[in-house]
Amino acid sequence: MSKSADIAALFNQYVMHTYSPSVTLTSGHGCKVRDADGKTYLDFTAGIAVLNVGHTHAKVVKAVQDQAAALIHSSNLFYTPNQALLAQRLSKLSLGGKCFFCNSGAEANEAMVKLARLWGHEKGKFEVITMRNSFHGRTLAMCAATGQSKVQKGFDPLPLGFAHAAFNDLESVRGLVNARTVAVMVEAVQGEGGLIPATPEFMTGVRKLCDEKGLLMLCDEIQCGMGRTGHWFGWQKYGIKPDAFTLAKSLASGVPMGALVAAPSLSDVFHPGNHASTFGGNPLACATALAVIDVIEEEGLVKRAGEAGALFREGLQALVDKYEKAIEVRGEGLMLGLVVEGPAKDVVTACREMGLLCCTAGENVVRFLPPLNAKDDELEEALEMVGDALEQVYHPES
Numbered sequence: 001m002s003k004s005a006d007i008a009a010l011f012n013q014y015v016m017h018t019y020s021p022s023v024t025l026t027s028g029h030g031c032k033v034r035d036a037d038g039k040t041y042l043d044f045t046a047g048i049a050v051l052n053v054g055h056t057h058a059k060v061v062k063a064v065q066d067q068a069a070a071l072i073h074s075s076n077l078f079y080t081p082n083q084a085l086l087a088q089r090l091s092k093l094s095l096g097g098k099c100f101f102c103n104s105g106a107e108a109n110e111a112m113v114k115l116a117r118l119w120g121h122e123k124g125k126f127e128v129i130t131m132r133n134s135f136h137g138r139t140l141a142m143c144a145a146t147g148q149s150k151v152q153k154g155f156d157p158l159p160l161g162f163a164h165a166a167f168n169d170l171e172s173v174r175g176l177v178n179a180r181t182v183a184v185m186v187e188a189v190q191g192e193g194g195l196i197p198a199t200p201e202f203m204t205g206v207r208k209l210c211d212e213k214g215l216l217m218l219c220d221e222i223q224c225g226m227g228r229t230g231h232w233f234g235w236q237k238y239g240i241k242p243d244a245f246t247l248a249k250s251l252a253s254g255v256p257m258g259a260l261v262a263a264p265s266l267s268d269v270f271h272p273g274n275h276a277s278t279f280g281g282n283p284l285a286c287a288t289a290l291a292v293i294d295v296i297e298e299e300g301l302v303k304r305a306g307e308a309g310a311l312f313r314e315g316l317q318a319l320v321d322k323y324e325k326a327i328e329v330r331g332e333g334l335m336l337g338l339v340v341e342g343p344a345k346d347v348v349t350a351c352r353e354m355g356l357l358c359c360t361a362g363e364n365v366v367r368f369l370p371p372l373n374a375k376d377d378e379l380e381e382a383l384e385m386v387g388d389a390l391e392q393v394y395h396p397e398s
């Protein structure tokens with residue numbers, strides 16, 4: 001039995017079967033990872049858009065090591081310098097208001113919805129309009145917010161207070177607004193939903209509608225934020241500002257962290273006792289996130305995501321032109337999907353055999369989320385493997 005097989009057997013005996021993991025990873029650097037049997041892969045999942053600066057970036061590792069040796073955790077009973085500095089960085093990059101820190105994406109979205117509800121409470125407003133095909137996390141409330149029945153099935157009764165509009169259909173959103181509506185929540189690029197960008201008309205239309213009706217516009221930037229789309233935050237492409245948005249995945253490069261970032265108008269809605277998180281914004285996570293922001297700035301990775309994204313998209317488009325069953329390239333920056341006819345997981349499996357890790361988004365989209373500092377030759381190597389995988393899946397006899 002190989003080392004990977006031993007580990008998988010132990011895993012399957014003692015870890016609940018909520019996932020279907022494939023290879024057993026033991027180390028990584030940059031875009032490359034190694035499995036327990038010594039095989040290396042190009043990692044174009046980047047931990048599902050978590051490792052925007054790549055695996056074990058020297059500056060991130062140093063920040064983790066230094067902070068771990070100084071103070072890992074303190075609780076929010078005390079001030080810590082890096083939480084203040086991180087909030088300042090995020091504020092200056094975005095809305096100029098204040099932040100709340102937590103530990104995951106779902107938790108950040110929960111905080112954002114709680115903030116909206118508290119803001120609307122005196123006026124009797126609580127309902128949040130979210131989009132069909134969206135993804136906002138796996139807590140009970142975020143299962144209710146998510147516009148996909150597959151995450152909800154079997155968990156009813158779900159929390160009330162969410163309504164689902166059609167994505168990229170402003171009239172559908174408008175049609176759901178009523179006296180109870182407090183906010184509209186949207187992803188600039190739907191990630192789990194299949195790498196679908198919001199149209200400019202939709203994003204600017206939602207902003208205008210929210211202004212007209214006195215609603216909050218909330219953005220879930222958990223997958224598309226932190227430079228991935230070629231902008232620091234996905235909403236920046238549209239020339240609008242939301243009233244608040246959430247971050248998680250790539251914020252601290254794999255040290256679990258989420259954030260709610262608010263405009264000044266929403267920055268003083270929460271008061272002591274309204275909301276909390278024991279680990280939220282702890283010294284280790286904040287030091288790491290500060291290092292991640294430094295790396296993104298120093299290495300020009302926001303711009304690089306746009307350039308690398310254009311290169312990778314062009315290569316995928318060539319495959320669409322070549323293979324009838326490769327239908328379309330979708331997405332933004334380095335958040336790209338290849339829509340295929342038939343199960344995307346067959347292509348993902350074939351890519352893995354070639355040495356490229358990617359993942360699916362829904363049934364028929366192959367999702368590519370490389371580190372933003374992937375080099376041109378790594379992008380080209382990956383494209384070759386995708387080509388070989390398509391050849392294997394769609395022309396098996398040649």
Ligand SMILES: *Cc1c(COP(=O)(O)O)cnc(C)c1O
Nearest residue numbers: 104105106135136137191222223
């Ligand atoms: C991953 C994701 C979430 C959930 O984040 P968790 O950290 O898994 O709770 C929410 N929204 C979007 C857009 C995501 O991609």
